[in-house]
Amino acid sequence: MELGLLLRRRLLGRWRQFGRRRRLGQLVIDARQGPIRRGGNNIAVLRRLTFLLLFSLAAAQAAPPLQPLIDATPAGGTLRPAPGSYAGPAVIARPMTLDGGGKVTIEGAGRGTVLTLATSGATLRGLRLTRSGDSHDGVDAGLLVEGDDNLVEDNVVDDVLFGIHVKQGRRNRIANNRVTGRPAPRGARGDGLRLWYSRHNRIEGNAFHRVRDLTFANSPDNRVLGNTLADGRYGMQFIFSPRAVVENNRLSDTDTGIAVLYSPELVVRGNSVAHALDGGGAGIAFKDSGNALVENNEVLHCAAGLSANAPLNAEAALTVRGNRFAHNVVGMYFYGEKGGHRIEANRFDNNLTQVGVSAAGVGEANLWQGNAWSDYQGFDRDGDGIGDTPHEIWLWADRIWMETPRAKFFANAPALELLDFLEKLAPFASPSLILRDPAPRVAR
Template sequence: MRTLSKLGKATLATALMLAFSVGNTQQERGSNADLSTAPRVGIDRPKQTFMLHERDKRVHGLKPFQELVDNAPAGSVLKPPPGIYAGPVVIDKPLTIDGGDQVTIDSGDKGTVMILNASNSVLRGLHLTGSGDSHDTDDSCLDVRGNHNVIENIKADNCLFGLDFKQSNHNLIRGNEIRSKAFELGVRGDGLRLWYSNDNIVEKNRIIDSRDMVAWYSHRNIFRDNLGRRSRYSIHFMFANDNSVERNQFYDNAVGVYFMYTEGGTVRNNVISHATGATGMGIGFKEASGTLIENNEIIYCGIGIGSDLSPFQPDSSIEIRGNRFAYNGIGILFNSETGGNNLLGNTFEGNLTQVGYGGHGDNNNSPKNVWIGNFWDDYQGFDRDGDGVGDRTHELHAYADQIWMEMPVARFFRSSPVMELLDFLERLAPFSTPDLILRDEKPLFNKPQRLAQS
């Protein structure tokens, strides 16, 4: 009995030490930890193996590309003869593969076409096509699990996911063209996905008819000079800090750029157009902080900028300056007034509603956001001294439009004759004190010249 008691005490002590150790490890590797040097964890469901007879007949009789990869020495340059090859392909050593835009690898509509489990490699000029359609195994054209790789001029089509990067850092992703399978929007895979992947450069890619371009738990990535069309989210950041979005063109997507639970980040010199539909939004925030939105064209969207509980962190701000909000349903919509948004030198023209609030605080006539030096096409004032600044303060009040702001179901009737009549009567003889939406002490009198091209 004494032996068992000692053994039990030793076991208990060991368990407590292990629990304490695990707790410390989790604390050290929290949301702010740098996981770039951490060992990769096998979190993926193993890729399923398919026999040749299970794949589409179009790949029967094709030469397997895997044979060329297996015969190439590590660190060598592989320039395969032009033609169509059968996938799948697994690369587990550094290689440079240059297809010269004349090599197609087809996986026959099963599994993932190509997997790169190596660093310091180059994949260039390949056409990858024919993945499976399983979301469980992330069937894609290209899976990358490595660092310091160059992925350029890849044409990826007829794949569930396009390019999928997990725990992959310092990669260059350039000049690729990505299209999804012809599925309904919600069940397509992501055109480009970064997951726990930091310090990558994503530039000059064309992502069309896909679902999303996403960066989850991925920091300090640069997205520039990309084109996104007819997808859901042009870029969706979640728990992803200090990412940069510059000089991109996003057309006909449901949402342009969305920041969810993020800190930092820059959106500069982009064109975001025709984000329409029930959820149409140029740029969105959900509990995000510390972001700079500068010199963007946000035009013909349901909502130019939509903000929910942002900025979220205490004593943080979101800077919105030098942007053009034109011909949107609502220029900017704040679903809550937390304050901390600084709006400087923006242009508001042709919007059905310039600025709206989904909800106000207790003191409705003391807006918490800062508005200075913006241009308003509905400004009612003069510039007698010719200094370019309006002589009187620009104030925006909510009259009958407060009905649809507080009752989303009433938005269907916005701009209808009944709502316009109610708004006219409210302004003529208000029977209640209107809500003050904003006050711009120094409104610009002349519309600034735009540099971004729309």
């Protein structure tokens, strides 16, 4: 900055010399140097001076680097930079507190990761991290955490490929941050949050917008609490990441809400998932991830409310309890050759198809108990809140699209609805029982 100011002062002095000149016909009179013939050389000098002046102004206004300030802060110390913008990338390699007070911006200049936290026991607070690189292979992010027991809170991360990347980190707390990705097709974006071989971390109160996924890969025993995400591909995906607690999150406008792959013993509780309408997606999807609890969630307006394959054994079954599945194309969809899941005390409100299966007998093999069905046609004469007759769902013409997935395009089409009605009046073949709930709940 001092070099830029010096250049600017000298160049302004030269401009003042030009200002003292007087024009007489074809001659230029300089107060000190006498007559000078006007020509191309003077124009070239003016152009060079203009370029140097602009260069000096840019140099004077360039953001100072943050790294020297970090290097000057001792272990355990606190760095509170003056409000303004600082140049990254930067690396924190010792435990310290970096507090921007909501007035400090770190700019990555479009290359690499903006800020790397390569230590344990540090705190990052009140920063804006922006302008990362664009390499998916390099996982260019706003923030990379490569340590344990760090606190990252109240930061803004925007104009980045990946948002926050926790790599082989334990017991970190990522709280109350706002992450916004770059405008791009969903598959071309980076993850808003990415945990890789990281465990016992706490992710809570963060807001993610316009990102690809929140990805937990080979990362067991994490807690994901009270976050929001809008406009993404997968709201959250857990891959080989067992025993996570996913609670009170709000996900909307994604292809799939929560996808659980090869990750047993999850608790998915109190979440809201809406508008996951990709043709192959679902609000909540399980694949080979048994012994999980899905409780008190609300899934609205999705391609399928809950999708799950058959458990490998009785211990690997899902417990689906106290949820509301409403206004979905399919409330629940089960695929596989056998059932065994426990589905109790849920509400199925006005789904186009309440329950779908890939083959006859799959749904019936599950345990259904005490669910409330908007299309229940029985009575509750004794007023105890339990229907007098069981609720049964039979497979009539719907078997066409359930057994032939390509025909799903015609589900709920007028022709198929008419065929379904006629088959109920005069069956062409014996229908298949999808489920039988012996004690359905009735709304009072």
